[in-house]
Amino acid sequence: MFLKNTVAAIALTVAAGTAMADCGISEGRVSIVGNEFPAIQTVGAGAMACATDSVEVSTNLTADHQTINLPGMQGNPAEYTSAIVANSSIVALMNEDVIRPLDDLIAAHGQDLKPNQIVTINGQAMAIAFMANAQHLVYRSDVLEEVGVEVPTTYEEMLAAAEAIRAAGIMENPIGGPYAAGWNLAQEFNNMFLGYGGQHFEAGTAVPNVNSEAGIKALEMMKALSEYMNPDYLTHDSNGTSAEFRAGNMALMHMWGSRAAVLTDAEGVPQEVIDGFAIAGPMTVGGGDTPASTLWWDGWTVAKNISDADAEATFKAMMNGIDPTILSQDGVSTQAVWLIDGYEPTDAAVGVFEAANSGTAPYPMLPYMGLMHTALGAELTDFMQGNESAEQALADVEAAYTAAAKENGFLQ
C-alpha cells in the first residue's frame, strides 16, 4: 500500500513536472507525509506542482500518517522532508526532535505568511498552520422543526431534543457521535471533560487528574447520550456516523468541521437529508461557558535530518502548496477553514468559527498527552458497556497512563 502510494505519487510527479509552476527552487528533494482529507490533498497537489527535472516532489497522504511520519523522519537523511501534522501529532515529532526550527526560512521566503499561521514553541517557529478545525454540531433542521425544538446549544438540550424526536416516533436513535473504541472515544471524552472544566494533568506536571468530578460527569453525560445512539456506537468513527447521517438515521451529530462541508455530497443521499442538513457551533455542557470541544490546527513542518538545500526546497514547495491562489480553485474554499490570506468564510465554516469565537480550548500540546489519549481509548469502553462504574474506569485510565508515563520517562 505504502509502496504503491509512493510509486503512484512519483508517477504523478513525473507527469505533472512538465508544465508546472516555477516555485523558485533550483534543486532538491521534497517528500511529504500527511493525513488524507480534501484540504490536505489540495496542499499536497500545490507542492507537487513545484516538481521540475531537478526537483523531485512526492507525497504520501494516508490515514496512517502518524504511525509512519516519525520513523520516516528519524533516519539521516530523513525519508520525509515534511510532515503535515495537527496540534496533537506535532508533539510526537517534537518529543523525538526530528523537525527543525523554521525562523531562517520564514525570514528568507515566508514574507507572505500571516503571524497567526506561525506556530512557535519556546520562541522558535516549528510549523506553519494552514487550516483550523473543530468538532461541532450538525443537525437536521427539518426534523427539529417537526418536533418544534430549537437548535440545541448545550448537551442537556441535545438530550431533550433527542427524547422529543424519539417520542414523536421519527427516529429511534437520533444522536450520532464518533464513539468508536480507541482514539475517537478518548477524543469525545476529552471534549466533554474540558467542557466540564476538567484539566487532564495537575498543573505543570505529568501527574494525571482525570479521576475527578469533571471526569465522572463527562462519562455520565456520554453514557446518557449513548442511550440515543445506534447500539453499535462503539464501532462508529466519523466515517461510520457520516454514513448513518447520510442514510437519514440521525438528526443530531457531533462532527468534524473538515468533514461537515462535504457530508451530504455523496451519491444516493435522500433529498430530505440534503435539504435539512445544517451546521451549528459546538455545545456547552453542565452550565459551563467553554464549549465541550477542542480547537485544532493543521500545518506542515520541515524535517531536521536533511540538507539545507532540501529544507529550502521543501519550504518553498510547501509555501506553494498553501499559496493564496489555491483558494480560487473550484471547491477549495469550502474544504476547510483556511488560515491563508484572502480566505472568506463559507457557510460550511460556521461551526469551526463559532468554536473559535466561543473560547473553545485548543487540544493540549503536551508531551505526555498522547499517552493519556491512548489510555483513555482503551479503558473507557468497560464503562460505556455498563461493566464498571465511572470511578473505576477513570481509576483504570490513570493506572494505565501512569504505567505508560513511567515507561516513557515522564513520571518517576
Add this chain to the structure above:
Amino acid sequence: MKHKTFFWFFLPTAMAMLIFIAAPLVSVIMQSLFLPHEAVLIQVENCGPFGCTQQTSIDQEATQALRDAAPMGRFAGLEVYFDRGHLATAEVAEAWRTRESLGAFFGELGNLPFYRAMAFTLTYTFTVTPLLIALGFFIAVGVNSVTRQIRGFLIFFSLLPMIVTPLVGSLILFWMIDARGILGNLLQYLANDPDLSLKASTPLMWISLIVYGIWSSAPFAFVVFYAGLQTVPQDTLESAQIDGATRWQQIRYVLVPHLMPLITFVALIQLMDNFRVFEPIIGFSAQAHATSLSWIIFNDLGGETRQLSAAATTSVLTVLCVAILLTPVLVRTWRDFKGKA
C-alpha cells in the same frame, strides 16, 4: 549424510534463521529490558493560530545529552514485565488479598489489559483450533468422496476463505453482521428483536470472532487433510469394508489414525496462529469487547507516542506463551519420534 556435507547444505538456512529470526528476537528482548530516558521537562510559551499559552515541553538539548551518554536508555531489568500493562504482579496480588469471592477476583483480573487479552485469546485458541480441525477434516472427507468432475470446483470453493486476505475477509463479515447488514438483519428477524446487535454484545462478538476464525482457517486444515487422504492405503480401507465397517467406523478406525500425524501438525500450526489472533479484532472493530496480545502491541505502537518498551515486552511475553502452549504437542511429537527410532 556426512557431517561436512550436512554443514554446507544447512549453512544458508542457518544464516537466514540467524538474521531473520534470532537477531530480531535478541533485539526485542534487549528493547524490553531498557526504557527511554527520563524526559527533561521545561515550561515554554507556545503560540499558534489560537493565541499563546504557557505549556510543558521537552528540553531537547538536555534530553539529547542524556541520550548521548547512554544510547540504550535506562536499564529497567524486568520492571516492565511486572507493571500494570503486562503481568501486573502488584495489582494481581492486591486483588487476591482483598478478594471477596473468586468471581470478584477474576473480575478484577479482567480489568487488567494482559489478563483481559489472555481471557479472549485462550478462549479463541481453544475453541477455534479443534473446531477448524473437525470442519477441515469433514470437508476433506466430503470432497474426497464426490465424483471427480466437480472435485476441482469444490476444492477451489473450499479454499476461498484462505485466498481472501484476512483483513478483507473480516471486514466483509463485519459489514454483513452489522445491524443494517444482511446477516445482522436476518438475526434480528429470526430473534424477533429489532435492537439485537452483534457488535454491541460481548458474548455475541466473541462468537462472531470465533466463527470468523473457523471460517478463515478451516481451508488450511482441509488442504492438508485432503492431501493426506490421497495416501490412505486402499487395501486397508477395502478390508475394513469387507469386514462390514460402516462409513463412520471406516473414518474412526482407518482414516483418523492414518491422518493423526497431520492432525498434530495442523494443531501445532493453528495453535500458534490462533494465539496471535489480530486481524479479525481490527476488522470487526472489536477492541471494546475482545483484545489479544497482538492487539496490545498494535495499540502501544499506534498511539501518537509510541511505546516501544511496552510493545517489546508484550512481544516477548507472546513468544513465551506460544512456547508454553506448544509444549504438550512438541513433547508428544518427540515421544513419537523416539518411539520410532
